[in-house]
Amino acid sequence: MKENIRVMISEETIEQRICEIAKEISADYAGKELYVICILKGSVFYTCDLVKRLTVPTRMDFMKASSYGAGTVSSGTVTIQKDLEESIENKDVLIVEDIIDTGNTLAKLLDLLKERKPASIRTTALLDKPARREVDVTVDYVGFEIEDRFVVGYGLDYDQRYRDLPYIGEVQL
Numbered sequence: 001m002k003e004n005i006r007v008m009i010s011e012e013t014i015e016q017r018i019c020e021i022a023k024e025i026s027a028d029y030a031g032k033e034l035y036v037i038c039i040l041k042g043s044v045f046y047t048c049d050l051v052k053r054l055t056v057p058t059r060m061d062f063m064k065a066s067s068y069g070a071g072t073v074s075s076g077t078v079t080i081q082k083d084l085e086e087s088i089e090n091k092d093v094l095i096v097e098d099i100i101d102t103g104n105t106l107a108k109l110l111d112l113l114k115e116r117k118p119a120s121i122r123t124t125a126l127l128d129k130p131a132r133r134e135v136d137v138t139v140d141y142v143g144f145e146i147e148d149r150f151v152v153g154y155g156l157d158y159d160q161r162y163r164d165l166p167y168i169g170e171v172q173l
Helices: 011-028 044-053 104-114
Strands: 005-009 034-040 058-066 079-082 092-100 120-128 141-145 168-171
Touching (some): 034 104, 058 104, 092 104, 104 120
């Protein structure tokens, strides 16, 4: 099916933008330790590349939350499938998402994590798709704003396939 995927954002463009975001985050958290929460599975590529470029000390943890299943459109129901292993109380937290679509997943995560009393909590997403927003959420560090297209690659999948593509591509269904 790779022939049905059109490159939207090249590997080089992604890398350049991640460097810019890392520089901004590093400046914002200078002198602090950052607790990075990678939202599995789609955010793994972005999280790893981002953390490698940060100049502040980091700790990492993982959560798994989903609203998609095997489809191409958010189901609207968010489930937490893996929770954090450490407390985030009094920590500066950065949630790393692959894509913000409806906003439901991020809104639920923010509500859940704010109850755990972090010192601060901010968000970053490689992709932001505001045309699909159902819940008003703010993303502090956005890689790319995209139109309402179904995309894969660089961690994003279609039924668990195409995460390994080094670029963001639009699926031509």
